Amino acid sequence: MYDRRLDSIVAAAESGSFSKAAKRLGVSTPALAKRIETFEHEYDVVLFNRTRRGVFLTPAGASVVEDARALMRQTEGMLRRAKEQEAFGGTTVRLGVSVLCPARITLDLWPRIHELDSSLHLELVPIDDIYDEESEVVQHIGGSIDLVELAQSDDRWQDICALVDFASFCNARGALLHAFTPSDATKRFVELCTNLLREDKA
Numbered sequence: 001m002y003d004r005r006l007d008s009i010v011a012a013a014e015s016g017s018f019s020k021a022a023k024r025l026g027v028s029t030p031a032l033a034k035r036i037e038t039f040e041h042e043y044d045v046v047l048f049n050r051t052r053r054g055v056f057l058t059p060a061g062a063s064v065v066e067d068a069r070a071l072m073r074q075t076e077g078m079l080r081r082a083k084e085q086e087a088f089g090g091t092t093v094r095l096g097v098s099v100l101c102p103a104r105i106t107l108d109l110w111p112r113i114h115e116l117d118s119s120l121h122l123e124l125v126p127i128d129d130i131y132d133e134e135s136e137v138v139q140h141i142g143g144s145i146d147l148v149e150l151a152q153s154d155d156r157w158q159d160i161c162a163l164v165d166f167a168s169f170c171n172a173r174g175a176l177l178h179a180f181t182p183s184d185a186t187k188r189f190v191e192l193c194t195n196l197l198r199e200d201k202a
Contacts, residue, residue, distance in 0.1 A: 002075045006068040008035045009047060013065045014136075016054040069139055076143030077179065091119045093189045096127035096137060096145040103149040105166065105174055106193060113192045120189055142179025146186040150175045164190060170197040 011021035012032070022032040040047055047061030057065060080094075097103050103124075110122055125145050130137045141148060141161045153165040153175040162180050166172040176193070178186055 002071060003039070005035045005039045006064075006071065008032045009039065009061075010065055010068050010072065012036060012048065012055055013057050013061065016056070018055060073139060073141075073143045073179070076140070077181075077183075080143060091185045092121040092123055093183075093185050094123045094125045094144065094146045096125050096130075096141075096148040098127045098129060101127065101130055101148055101150060105172055105197075106147070106149045106176070109193055109196050112196055113189065116192055117188060120185060122189075138177070141177055142182065146178060146182060147189070148177045150177060164194060166197060169194060170201040172197060 007025065008021060008027075011024050012018055015021040015024060018033050018036070019029045022029040025032065036047065045060050045064070046058050047064055048055040049058055095103055095106060114120060114122070127137045127145065127148065128135045130148060130150075137145075137148065138157050138160050150163075152173050153163065153167060155163065157163070157177060161177050162182075164176040164178070166174045166176075176190060178190060182190070
């Protein structure tokens with residue numbers, strides 16, 4: 001089972017402070033510190049160096065946080081797919097959109113995709129700037145969002161998610177980011193999207 005203490009560890013790592021992490025999670029600072037300390041004692045590992053300037057990950061802590069983020073994405077995705085299955089038979093695809101990622105190609109194709117498979121549902125989810133180094137958008141692909149369309153191919157996230165480069169099969173510029181293990185609906189959506197782009201090129 002997923003250990004909820006990992007939420008506190010990741011929040012502290014991202015905030016650089018137990019107090020900021022506690023505020024972010026809506027708990028008291030002593031409670032958050034206790035969660036982390038019990039985790040460290042239970043597994044006999046030191047995750048943070050505590051200083052007056054804040055907390056900093058040890059090498060062991062960095063390893064735990066990296067794996068914890070992957071677990072959080074998997075858990076988020078598992079729960080989302082279960083809710084989708086209950087509501088729509090698992091056919092909703094969440095497309096992340098923003099000013100820099102308006103998803104023009106995908107949205108232009110959507111009416112044709114839906115005509116080919118009317119069981120698919122598309123939900124637009126506002127996202128932060130994916131190119132901001134502090135953004136957590138990519139961390140949520142496969143969880144709260146399924147797809148993000150990039151204006152151009154970018155392999156900086158290749159260790160976190162899969163990338164479908166439009167240029168590999170058509171004249172369009174851009175790419176789709178999705179989880180390494182996407183939902184069936186997402187796989188179907190991407191398949192139809194790429195097939196239509198190939199047809200348009202032919």
